[in-house]
Amino acid sequence: MTGERTFQKFKRLIPKKAFLLWLDSLRKDYKLIGPVKTGNHAVFKEVDSSEELFMEYGTTMLSPGKLFLYKPNEELFRFAMSGKITIDEIAPIAEKQIIIGVHPCDVNAILYLDRTFLGTFRDPHYEARRKNTLIISLNCTRVSENCFCSSVGAGPFLHAASGYDMLLTDFESEYLVEIKSRKAEELFGLEGRSAGRDEMRLKAEKEKSMKSKFKKAINVSGLDNIFAENMDHPIWQQTAEDKCLSCANCVMVCPTCFCYDLRDEMSMDLKTVTRYRCFDACQDIMFAEVHGGNFRQRRAARLRQFVTHKLDQTNQYGVFGTVGCGRCITWCPTGIDLTEITREIQKFKS
Amino acid sequence: MKNPLKPIKAIIKGIRPEAEGVKTYTLSTEFPFVAEPGQFNMIGYPGVGEAPISLSAIMQVGDSTLRDGSFKHTIKSVGRVTDFLKDFKKGDELFFRGPYGRGWPVKKAEKKDVLIVAGGVGLAPLRPVIQIVLNQRESFGDVSLIYGARNEKNMLFMNEFKIWEKDISLYITVDEVSDVSKSPHPPFTKGGQGGITKEWSGGINVGLVTDLLDRVKIQPERTIAFVCGPEIMMRFVCRGLIMHGMLQSSLYVSLERRMKCGIAQCGHCQHSGLFVCKDGPVFSYKEVRGLPDGAL
Numbered sequence: 295m296t297g298e299r300t301f302q303k304f305k306r307l308i309p310k311k312a313f314l315l316w317l318d319s320l321r322k323d324y325k326l327i328g329p330v331k332t333g334n335h336a337v338f339k340e341v342d343s344s345e346e347l348f349m350e351y352g353t354t355m356l357s358p359g360k361l362f363l364y365k366p367n368e369e370l371f372r373f374a375m376s377g378k379i380t381i382d383e384i385a386p387i388a389e390k391q392i393i394i395g396v397h398p399c400d401v402n403a404i405l406y407l408d409r410t411f412l413g414t415f416r417d418p419h420y421e422a423r424r425k426n427t428l429i430i431s432l433n434c435t436r437v438s439e440n441c442f443c444s445s446v447g448a449g450p451f452l453h454a455a456s457g458y459d460m461l462l463t464d465f466e467s468e469y470l471v472e473i474k475s476r477k478a479e480e481l482f483g484l485e486g487r488s489a490g491r492d493e494m495r496l497k498a499e500k501e502k503s504m505k506s507k508f509k510k511a512i513n514v515s516g517l518d519n520i521f522a523e524n525m526d527h528p529i530w531q532q533t534a535e536d537k538c539l540s541c542a543n544c545v546m547v548c549p550t551c552f553c554y555d556l557r558d559e560m561s562m563d564l565k566t567v568t569r570y571r572c573f574d575a576c577q578d579i580m581f582a583e584v585h586g587g588n589f590r591q592r593r594a595a596r597l598r599q600f601v602t603h604k605l606d607q608t609n610q611y612g613v614f615g616t617v618g619c620g621r622c623i624t625w626c627p628t629g630i631d632l633t634e635i636t637r638e639i640q641k642f643k644s
Numbered sequence: 645m646k647n648p649l650k651p652i653k654a655i656i657k658g659i660r661p662e663a664e665g666v667k668t669y670t671l672s673t674e675f676p677f678v679a680e681p682g683q684f685n686m687i688g689y690p691g692v693g694e695a696p697i698s699l700s701a702i703m704q705v706g707d708s709t710l711r712d713g714s715f716k717h718t719i720k721s722v723g724r725v726t727d728f729l730k731d732f733k734k735g736d737e738l739f740f741r742g743p744y745g746r747g748w749p750v751k752k753a754e755k756k757d758v759l760i761v762a763g764g765v766g767l768a769p770l771r772p773v774i775q776i777v778l779n780q781r782e783s784f785g786d787v788s789l790i791y792g793a794r795n796e797k798n799m800l801f802m803n804e805f806k807i808w809e810k811d812i813s814l815y816i817t818v819d820e821v822s823d824v825s826k827s828p829h830p831p832f833t834k835g836g837q838g839g840i841t842k843e844w845s846g847g848i849n850v851g852l853v854t855d856l857l858d859r860v861k862i863q864p865e866r867t868i869a870f871v872c873g874p875e876i877m878m879r880f881v882c883r884g885l886i887m888h889g890m891l892q893s894s895l896y897v898s899l900e901r902r903m904k905c906g907i908a909q910c911g912h913c914q915h916s917g918l919f920v921c922k923d924g925p926v927f928s929y930k931e932v933r934g935l936p937d938g939a940l
Contacts, residue, residue, distance in 0.1 A: 373691075383646075383647055410908070411909065554909065556904045558692065569690065576911065582937070584901060589938065599937065607914075610914075
């Protein structure tokens with residue numbers, strides 16, 4: 295969103311404590327959102343103080359992009375139905391917010407959502423929020439069980455050039471702070487040691503060591519062709535029959551799934567209709583139904599749509615639909631794993 | 645910033661019963677509405693929802709009927725939104741937004757022979773193409789329309805065939821004869837035997853549209869085909885035309901998918917990475933042939 299004009303992309307080492315205090319000082323102008331420990335896992339939510347933040351988290355169930363930029367529910371219009379119908383367009387709420395601790399996969403997922411909502415047709419609600427949100431990314435310090443971001447180039451360290459504001463790397467008692475936007479440059483006033491070649495080498499070593507910790511991987515070379523040539527591979531039918539419940543958990547937790555439904559709700563006095571948008575899922579049997587037919591009546595076809603939208607269909611935006619966060623694997627109640635499906639298909643080919 | 649999903653109010657200027665369960669609505673709004681043939685609008689009503697509907701007539705150069713910028717939708721009542729519309733009357737308000745999508749490549753068809761193949765309500769999105777042909781007849785070579793419907797009660801625009809046939813070769817067929825004695829358009833012939841005539845008033849064939857492909861003299865290298873109907877029909881028409889020597893890239897089809905937004909966001913119409921609403925609904929056969937979850 296930012297960074298169109300030139301700015302100084304400085305890198306500094308800042309003590310963690312000082313950095314978090316700086317964050318707190320921004321709370322008078324910004325809503326502060328970050329990972330918070332809840333029971334055994336972390337969730338992104340608004341905090342009153344940086345002390346609540348749990349920066350060492352592994353992963354969350356829901357991605358910050360689909361909670362605080364692209365909302366699960368969004369009121370769009372209100373129609374007054376008495377007499378001549380009038381339409382009231384609900385104005386985007388542009389509350390200033392900072393999302394801290396966004397892992398590289400989730401930053402890449404936000405860049406993916408940008409393609410949907412800031413493309414030919416721009417969504418005013420998403421755009422307003424995006425403009426008013428400062429994204430502070432945090433390179434990963436832990437690899438969770440189902441992470442495979444390193445296979446798809448979306449993590450564990452962030453390499454995207456723009457589209458976010460700051461990048462943090464954990465340097466034990468300090469953060470390596472990299473400024474990635476003009477907005478961040480203007481806002482960030484902390485003085486600190488400038489990071490030089492040695493620090494960048496240390497960062498590269500940290501990345502290398504993180505990459506060696508991945509248990510899950512996917513071989514992306516030639517994926518497009520493999521799926522296109524194996525659309526009738528028995529794995530689809532077999533997984534659909536043995537495991538898939540069409541529960542749509544995979545879609546709901548996926549940080550790049552952008553599909554929505556438009557719904558109308560009539561008030562009890564029949565005077566107002568509210569048109570709102572809410573997440574929808576290709577796993578729903580009605581999703582591709584038209585009069586006289588359903589293009590994805592079969593569960594196997596719906597499962598294949600989800601998996602190939604993540605790992606194939608790159609003609610859509612020129613990038614993979616997956617960021618390798620592994621949430622669809624973690625939250626599938628029957629343990630469907632798209633990396634296993636892919637391996638099965640790749641095995642078939644060789 | 646304007647929300648692209650914001651509907652626009654339109655007034656129904658006229659309603660014409662077209663066929664069984666099918667009506668043509670003439671709509672007008674505050675501004676002259678301009679669109680390309682083959683594009684569609686999201687038509688809807690608050691509390692009911694929206695549905696993607698192709699334009700069956702748009703303002704065009706030289707067309708006296710819609711010079712005022714009104715536009716037409718020919719709608720079959722089959723779903724929640726379209727069923728709701730069937731009781732609307734002249735003067736009622738409804739809502740639309742659009743036009744959306746990529747239409748028929750009519751410019752590409754200039755100086756060429758044009759073969760239009762339609763099934764059922766699939767003729768509606770092709771009607772603006774026919775209008776252009778009629779208005780600029782000298783720009784095109786031989787133009788033929790092959791049109792099939794389940795029976796004559798389901799046939800659209802029958803009142804216009806007489807005008808069309810002056811400039812276009814018509815080949816009309818029905819899958820079945822609903823009631824010969826009551827048919828306003830006798831005589832029917834069985835199995836495509838001798839029923840085809842350049843004078844449309846002469847008859848309707850019985851059989852599938854694919855049976856009629858052999859009746860049209862197709863010069864593959866100088867023909868462009870526009871096909872719209874049920875996907876399974878388009879599959880066999882396209883395959884038939886390829887057997888006649890036509891290239892996949894000279895065949896165009898218009899796809900139907902569920903759509904909520906029309907602006908490449910809601911994801912319902914996704915077809916192997918394509919957004920049918922934005923990248924289509926008109927595609928060259930080459931782009932969509934053999935894609936999973938489709939019949940082509």
